[in-house]
Every structure is written in C-alpha cells, then in structure tokens.
Amino acid sequence: MAARDEILAALRRNAPAGPPHPALDGVAAAFPDLLAQFAQAVAAVGGTCLRVPDLAAADAALRALPIHAGARRVVSLVAGVGGATVDAAAVQDPHALADLDLSVLRADLAVAENGACWIEGPSLPHHALAVIPEHVAVVVDAAAVVPDLHAAYAALDLPGRPRWGLFLSGPSKTADIEQSLVIGAHGARSATVLLIG
Amino acid sequence: MSAPSDAAVAAGAGAPPPVHHPGGRQAGPYPGHPAAAARFTADVARAHWHDESLWFVRVKRDRAAAQLPAWERLRELAEQIKAHALANLAGYLEEFERNATARGATVHWARDAADHNRIVHELLSARGVTRVVKSKSMLTEECGLNPYLEARGVEVVDTDLGERIVQFRGEPPSHIVLPAIHIKKEEIGALFHEKLGTAAGASDPKYLTEAARGHLREKFLAAQAGITGVNFAVADTGAVVVCTNEGNADMGTALPPLHIACMGLEKLVPRAEDLGVFLRLLARSATGQPVTTYSTHFLGPKPGGELHLVLVDNGRSALLARDPFRRALSCIRCGACMNTCPVFRRSGGYSYGTTVPGPIGSVLGPAQGPGAHATLPFASTLCGSCADVCPVRIDLHHQLLAWRRELVAGGHAPAGKTLALRVTAWIFASPWRFAAAGRLARAALRLLPRGLVARLSGAWGRQRELPAPPAESFRDLYRRTHGRP
Ligand code: SF4
Numbered sequence A: 001m002a003a004r005d006e007i008l009a010a011l012r013r014n015a016p017a018g019p020p021h022p023a024l025d026g027v028a029a030a031f032p033d034l035l036a037q038f039a040q041a042v043a044a045v046g047g048t049c050l051r052v053p054d055l056a057a058a059d060a061a062l063r064a065l066p067i068h069a070g071a072r073r074v075v076s077l078v079a080g081v082g083g084a085t086v087d088a089a090a091v092q093d094p095h096a097l098a099d100l101d102l103s104v105l106r107a108d109l110a111v112a113e114n115g116a117c118w119i120e121g122p123s124l125p126h127h128a129l130a131v132i133p134e135h136v137a138v139v140v141d142a143a144a145v146v147p148d149l150h151a152a153y154a155a156l157d158l159p160g161r162p163r164w165g166l167f168l169s170g171p172s173k174t175a176d177i178e179q180s181l182v183i184g185a186h187g188a189r190s191a192t193v194l195l196i197g
Numbered sequence B: 001m002s003a004p005s006d007a008a009v010a011a012g013a014g015a016p017p018p019v020h021h022p023g024g025r026q027a028g029p030y031p032g033h034p035a036a037a038a039r040f041t042a043d044v045a046r047a048h049w050h051d052e053s054l055w056f057v058r059v060k061r062d063r064a065a066a067q068l069p070a071w072e073r074l075r076e077l078a079e080q081i082k083a084h085a086l087a088n089l090a091g092y093l094e095e096f097e098r099n100a101t102a103r104g105a106t107v108h109w110a111r112d113a114a115d116h117n118r119i120v121h122e123l124l125s126a127r128g129v130t131r132v133v134k135s136k137s138m139l140t141e142e143c144g145l146n147p148y149l150e151a152r153g154v155e156v157v158d159t160d161l162g163e164r165i166v167q168f169r170g171e172p173p174s175h176i177v178l179p180a181i182h183i184k185k186e187e188i189g190a191l192f193h194e195k196l197g198t199a200a201g202a203s204d205p206k207y208l209t210e211a212a213r214g215h216l217r218e219k220f221l222a223a224q225a226g227i228t229g230v231n232f233a234v235a236d237t238g239a240v241v242v243c244t245n246e247g248n249a250d251m252g253t254a255l256p257p258l259h260i261a262c263m264g265l266e267k268l269v270p271r272a273e274d275l276g277v278f279l280r281l282l283a284r285s286a287t288g289q290p291v292t293t294y295s296t297h298f299l300g301p302k303p304g305g306e307l308h309l310v311l312v313d314n315g316r317s318a319l320l321a322r323d324p325f326r327r328a329l330s331c332i333r334c335g336a337c338m339n340t341c342p343v344f345r346r347s348g349g350y351s352y353g354t355t356v357p358g359p360i361g362s363v364l365g366p367a368q369g370p371g372a373h374a375t376l377p378f379a380s381t382l383c384g385s386c387a388d389v390c391p392v393r394i395d396l397h398h399q400l401l402a403w404r405r406e407l408v409a410g411g412h413a414p415a416g417k418t419l420a421l422r423v424t425a426w427i428f429a430s431p432w433r434f435a436a437a438g439r440l441a442r443a444a445l446r447l448l449p450r451g452l453v454a455r456l457s458g459a460w461g462r463q464r465e466l467p468a469p470p471a472e473s474f475r476d477l478y479r480r481t482h483g484r485p
Helices: A002-014 A034-044 A055-063 A149-156 B006-010 B033-041 B044-066 B071-087 B089-102 B113-126 B138-143 B145-150 B161-169 B185-196 B205-222 B248-254 B274-287 B325-330 B336-340 B342-347 B358-368 B385-389 B396-409 B415-428 B431-447 B450-456 B474-482
Strands: A048-052 A074-076 A102-106 A109-111 A117-120 A135-141 A163-168 A190-196 B106-110 B131-134 B155-158 B225-228 B232-234 B239-244 B258-264 B294-299 B306-312
Touching (some): A002 B089, A002 B106, A034 A109, A034 A190, A048 A055, A055 A135, A055 A190, A117 A135, A149 A163, A149 B274, B033 B342, B044 B274, B044 B336, B044 B342, B071 B274, B071 B325, B089 B106, B106 B113, B113 B138, B113 B225, B113 B258, B131 B145, B131 B205, B131 B248, B138 B145, B145 B155, B155 B161, B161 B185, B185 B205, B205 B248, B232 B274, B239 B248, B239 B258, B239 B274, B248 B294, B325 B358, B336 B342, B358 B396, B385 B396, B415 B431, B431 B450
Parallel strands (some): A074 A102, A102 A135, A135 A190, B106 B306, B131 B155, B131 B225, B225 B258, B258 B306
Antiparallel strands (some): B239 B294
C-alpha cells in the first residue's frame, strides 16, 4: 500500500486547478428517421440490418441467409430465433465454444449514429459468445434504438450493471496490412442485425 | 541523448537479436531525430509511400469529423472533462478503486515500470501461467513488459495483427494505432511465409490476415491469461473500457480465467456518461470510423475468474506538476496528431526513439528527464495541424515551442542549433547588421554556385531550390518610393 499512498499524495501535491465537470449539452445527434439511420450505419460498418415485423419473421429471415445454411453449431439466446443446436447454459468452459458457427444474441439497446448494439452479461452466459463464433446475429427491438451514445449511456445506467457489456458495431475487422480493410480478424466474419418492429 | 529511449529499454533482455528490415527500426543507440529521420528518408520511395498511407487515414478522419455537427463541441467537452479529471485525479482514483473493488476486481498500484512488471509477473507466476495473450497496450510497451516476462519464461503473444507483425520482426510498434504502418505487404508476406508457412510470394492482405487469424486462434485457445490495456476507466462505476476493431481484447479475456488490465493513471474519466463524448471522438479521430467494432466494458471478473487492474504512475504524477506540459496527460492515444504531422509522415515512427512517437511523443519524451529526447521538440514545423485535429484539444505545437525554450535554457539544445540561433539573435539585434546580412545573402544567392548555397543553407536546402533573390530589400524599396523614413 506504500505505492498507493505515495502516488495519491503526489497527485494531490501536484494537482493543478481545473474546471468543474462540464454539463454534456449541445452534442445530441438528431435524425429524421432513426431506424433508417441505424440500418445505414450498420451497413457502413460492414454489417447487415434486416427489418422484420416480429420474432417469427426474424427467425425466417435468419434461416434464409447463407450464414445459417452452413451453420451446424448454433447458440441462440433469443427463444424461437435461429434454432439452437448448442445449449449455452450447459457450457461450463467457454473453450467448448471454439468451433461455434453462429450465435444469436439479444441487444437491449442500439445506437443509430454508429450501428452499435449493446450486449451485456446477464443475458449472455459467456462473453465468448459475442466474439468467438464465425458469424453473429443480434436481435434488437426498434423501440430500443436511440440516436447516439449519450442517449445510450443515459438509458444504460452503467453503474447499476453487472460484470460486463459491449457495444458491438459490425463484424470484426482489421486494416493493419497496408490499410487494406479485411473483414474477419479474430471475431465474427459477419454481423447481422435483426431489427424487430 | 542522455536517457535511453523507451524503445531501447523495451528491446532489452529477452528480445530477439536485432535484424535490420528496410524501413524498420535501426539497431544501435538512438542518434537523435535528424539522423534517424535521414535514414528513413534515404529511401525516397518508401518515405513517400509512408506519407501517403498516413495521409489517407487523415482524410478519413476529416470526413468522419465533418459528419458530426457537434464535433467542435465534443472536443471542447473532452478537453474540459480531462482537465477536470486531472485536477481531481487522486479523489477519482480512490472512487474508482472503491467501485472496482466492490465489483470484485483487485486494484494494484505501480510507482514505475519496474513495479508494474513485477506485479504482473507475480500474478502470473502465482497461478503457474506461462502462456499469455496480450491486446494492444502502449503502457506495457512503455514498461517493457514483454521482454521482462519472456526473460522469466512466460510466452507473451501480441494479438493485434499489426502488433503481431512487429513482434515477429523484433520491433516495437512504429505508430500507436497502426503498429505496422511502415511495413509493405510483400514484406509481411515474406515474414508470414517464414513464421506461419504461408505460400511463398503471397502478399494479399486478406490471405495473410486469414493466416494470422488461424495462428492467433490457437494462441487464444491455449492462453492461461489475457492482458489488455485500457482506453478509459470510469470512476463512478469502477469499469474499464477497451476498444478494438479486431476483437482481440475480447478473445483474449473471454477464454482464460485471469484478466490483467494495465492502465496509466490518466485514463480515468469521472462518470459513465463521459464515455459518450470520448467514444464518439476516439475512433473517428483514429481511423475515421464512427466507433470501434468492439467497445467492451469490464465491470468485474467473469464468474469463477479474476480481474486485476494495475494502475501505473511511471512519471505521470510528476508531469501533473508541470505547466504547460501536464496537458499532455489528456491524450487518449488516437494517433491523429501522427497521421497529420508532416514530419511524422515523412520520417516514420522509429525516428522518434520513444514508445509514443509523433507530436505527442515529442512532448512526453523530454519530460522523462533533463535533456532526454532533446531533439524531438525540434522535429516539428510548428504548423499546428496536430493541435487542430487533437480530439482533446491539446495545444501540441505550443508545448513543442515551450520545450524548445526550456531545452535551450537548460543547455540541452543541439549544438549547431544553439550557435545558429546565437548568430541570428546577434544579427537581428542591430538594424545595421540586419541590413548588411540581407545584402550579403542576396548577393550570395546571385553569385555563388548553387551547390555551395545549398550546403550553406543547411538541411533546408538539401531537397529544395532556394528562391531567386529579390533585386532590393523592402527598406531599399521604401526609401526609393517614399524617401528616408
Ligand atoms: S495528442 Fe491528441 S491527437 Fe495526439 S494521440 Fe493524443 S489525443 Fe490523439
């Protein structure tokens, strides 16, 4: 604890005067059509957004995609969507998910400006489900789409959240070789958002 | 250069013997920015290619920024939040520690790089960990963690593709966001052929990335612990946020039970709502994306797992005392100042000899000790483009100028520069000497052979034509048209 106290003492000793914490105003994004903007943002980050009326339609839309046709090992955390073949709740060690083809996840919130979907711990038994499968599909209600990250954090109440959560925006990607964009770095090679309603 | 560079420290014991790659980091002691830059620019075609690659990223950043009407307001807020956080850092760190601990994480405090490395190694060795995957962290570069762990029998695999490439080459990253920006795809193809058995001569980025994915997937599955950096730590939540596009921080932490996140003290923001401001700025400034693919919030250990947070000072609390340089602690490591800097683009990241290069590195480097990295603040045209793009509005070019003043006053300025400035000051101090010098220069430009004039004008004339001398000075012109003033 000596290091801790020394560091804190030095920080107090050297602290400059600073401004108050600013009010975060004048930054809100506004879009005439929130859902159209969201769909466009998902496409811009390399994902696909499919608008469907209900969960049954989401299931049908997902099954019609090539990523589903080839998928043998599927985890679905949304009842009735995607046809789970692996029971994630029965998996103890996330390493057992290594050869997962598809996971169908539920997002509590989505952001129109950047196409990001908020996926969090309680509705997800393993963090790995968001990153380890070949393909990922995210189910989100149209009513859960907010304009920007400010609205998202206001709705999330992060201090009250357990364990972990992430904003997922499109498929995994890299441009580390001569700035050429390659989709499918370590995580999912495709990200499909099923927007309900 | 009195202090060893971070890069030299990072490449210490345990690192593979230095191999020189074209455009890569040079072996041997760091010779200061002008000499290191001259080596990079000697390959004109490569320097030009490097310049254009970074400019491409800068243009993407401009486009992304222009799409947000609130861009300037966001920068203003980011600057204020950081200034506020730095002024109250001790209190916010205590709040962070309380909240993170309540959520089940363990917080460690490291005075310096040695503390940091020891803490991380003890955590690993106590659990018998010998295989670690690491996602991008400039802090662990700064501390030289990889060679420290490797020397103690721990395999550390950098999992960001660009970092894996430079790790294979035995080099540090040349850029904080684009670690392998100085390497051509054909060179990566040859490297992967040697290390990963890809087809000889193959250089398609998609093919090479796929090979790296397979290779790193094995490393992820075999790892016993994941180490990550931290983009933001949140006081009111105890959360740490890690942003990647590849998903390597998520892969590295989702599988093994142990997650160690290493962060500089300055990563703290007071409230979760502040993240909205910074996440809107970060990826747009870095690569022109609206947000990174994965923005992961760690709010405690996974069930049955452990989360350790290592808070590192390593000179930060001392920098906090220094006006104006303390503002450099607001940096969110987006890399925008590097992409826009005409000197960085042409001289490459290794010409700086520091872990963090470019304009921000030229402010942070000299703060490491009296006379340390003394050539860096002079490696700038002071054009101010860095300050214009900086998402937290650090007045980088003013800071570089302030460093020059300090280095000159402290006797640390490069000798040639000091002499030239002294002569210039002597000439400028007298109207007569100034007028005489002007006459002499105009005559010299007219009469002396080009080669000699170019040599006399120093580095400036090496790749430029000197201007044609005017027939008369402004004074002569004024006297002719208006009479004696
Ligand atoms: S100084 Fe500003 S522009 Fe440069 S890396 Fe830091 S935040 Fe980005």
